[in-house]
Amino acid sequence: MANGADHRASFPCDNEKAPGNKPEKVPKNSFLKAKHKRGVLFSSYASAQDLRNLDLENEKEHPSSPRGVLESCKRGLDSDPASPKNSATKSVTRCTNSTALTHWSKIFKLWKGKSIKRLASFPPLGVPKLPKWKSRSTRENPELSNIYKFKSSLVNFSLSHLETATNNFRDENVIGRGGYAKVYKGRLKDGQLIAVKRLTKGTTDERTAGFLSELGIIAHVDHPNTAKLIGVGVEGGLHLVFQLSQLGSLGSVLHGLDNNKLDWSRRYKIALGIADGLLYLHESCHRRIIHRDIKSDNILLTEDFEPQICDFGLAKWLPDQWSHHSVSKFEGTFGYFAPEYFMHGIVDEKTDVYSFGILLLELISGRRALDHLQQSVVIWAKPLLNDNNIKQLVDPSLANNYDPDEMDRVVLTASLCIEQSPILRPRMSQVVILLRGDDYVRELEKECQRQTYQRTYSEELLDALEYNSTKFLCDINQRN
Numbered sequence: 001m002a003n004g005a006d007h008r009a010s011f012p013c014d015n016e017k018a019p020g021n022k023p024e025k026v027p028k029n030s031f032l033k034a035k036h037k038r039g040v041l042f043s044s045y046a047s048a049q050d051l052r053n054l055d056l057e058n059e060k061e062h063p064s065s066p067r068g069v070l071e072s073c074k075r076g077l078d079s080d081p082a083s084p085k086n087s088a089t090k091s092v093t094r095c096t097n098s099t100a101l102t103h104w105s106k107i108f109k110l111w112k113g114k115s116i117k118r119l120a121s122f123p124p125l126g127v128p129k130l131p132k133w134k135s136r137s138t139r140e141n142p143e144l145s146n147i148y149k150f151k152s153s154l155v156n157f158s159l160s161h162l163e164t165a166t167n168n169f170r171d172e173n174v175i176g177r178g179g180y181a182k183v184y185k186g187r188l189k190d191g192q193l194i195a196v197k198r199l200t201k202g203t204t205d206e207r208t209a210g211f212l213s214e215l216g217i218i219a220h221v222d223h224p225n226t227a228k229l230i231g232v233g234v235e236g237g238l239h240l241v242f243q244l245s246q247l248g249s250l251g252s253v254l255h256g257l258d259n260n261k262l263d264w265s266r267r268y269k270i271a272l273g274i275a276d277g278l279l280y281l282h283e284s285c286h287r288r289i290i291h292r293d294i295k296s297d298n299i300l301l302t303e304d305f306e307p308q309i310c311d312f313g314l315a316k317w318l319p320d321q322w323s324h325h326s327v328s329k330f331e332g333t334f335g336y337f338a339p340e341y342f343m344h345g346i347v348d349e350k351t352d353v354y355s356f357g358i359l360l361l362e363l364i365s366g367r368r369a370l371d372h373l374q375q376s377v378v379i380w381a382k383p384l385l386n387d388n389n390i391k392q393l394v395d396p397s398l399a400n401n402y403d404p405d406e407m408d409r410v411v412l413t414a415s416l417c418i419e420q421s422p423i424l425r426p427r428m429s430q431v432v433i434l435l436r437g438d439d440y441v442r443e444l445e446k447e448c449q450r451q452t453y454q455r456t457y458s459e460e461l462l463d464a465l466e467y468n469s470t471k472f473l474c475d476i477n478q479r480n
């Protein structure tokens, strides 16, 4: 059952009173000290760009910070003696930190070779082709008839159908309770298990708006790592009907009594799956979708621990030409808010990336985003991340039973995702690369080579065609 409702927030933006503006204690670590100094002394007159640059500079200087590690790799690559830029100076800057750095240097090589935009255009693994939508109408409620045009396979459930499936919405069938809805387990006549989300909170208008908004997004989404909508029911209330995810939410498994089910390989698989799902929403779907409420209670788990992102109640389409969206009302869950969202109401892909970073910290440490004393996992983890103190970060229930390379990658990715400044956070296409590591990078490199080869071949073909048509005529003219 979801307990995220305790921390749910929905209130108007008030920059003056935002708790995020409270001065922090001066941390011992010099890397954090620099950040702190910047926040207190300079924030009144520095431009946003200055602050970003300063952030970058401070972190570059600190070799043990995740960005410091990446920067040192990058400098190593920049100082490649074969590079014409460096041949004169023969800089000796090198990645010093063993195999981990070799790994990151490969990633950087790839980043240097491709623009970020190009990397973003790599197809995520396992993303199916987009479905073809067909139209279908409803007699029930003409206002909602357009909904059925999204997906040919969407079923319009009658109330009696849903009542039969859920034992008349009996309390024993409740498997989730969110801020807006109750979710009931059910079984259809053909035996299929379903989860019926019945919107319960707010006025009729609010419920209709919430229902249409969630449906407007979820009906267009189709990926192995997003929740599967089967149909809707608009009789006797508003219902969204999903395939049942047998294990419930990640939050309930990770923070419940059964957390020993989640060994490291499962946690790693879950991290990769959520990253794939988010990459799809941000970069591969018809339109940019910002989820806005990524948290462990909104990740469902199938029987084989495949994660599925659910609850698109707050999700937003973002037009391509918009850099971000500004909201005047905060909605979401405490503990997962990105600083720029909390302080300025700014919403874009990077706000989801921040929340994903918190989720990674939950997977690594087994701690909640906010514990019973309302202590944030970020505040707890930051000093350990800066000291690269993996032993203290890792969930004690895992002991030493984890793959150290995978753990390193997840820890580094988490620390980049929770950067204060959104510009320092990776995009989801980069997150997927960071999490998957060497093998994935090698696959991408092969893909790049294949594309280059194809381009060269087609360019040659184009040249040949051009010769045939234009140059040949030109040659003939010259000869005549």
Ligand SMILES: Nc1ncnc2c1ncn2[C@@H]1O[C@H](COP(=O)(O)OP(=O)(O)OP(=O)(O)O)[C@@H](O)[C@H]1O
Pocket: 001, 002, 004, 005, 008, 175, 176, 177, 178, 179, 180, 181, 182, 183, 195, 197, 227, 242, 243, 244, 245, 246, 248, 249, 252, 297, 298, 300, 310, 311, 313
């Ligand atoms: N398809 C499903 N299979 C299994 N459990 C589900 C399914 N959908 C939802 N749940 C359970 O119901 C809970 C609440 O669902 P959901 O997050 O969609 O509701 P909500 O009211 O929008 O919640 P929130 O307060 O997070 O906005 C989930 O955390 C999960 O435990």
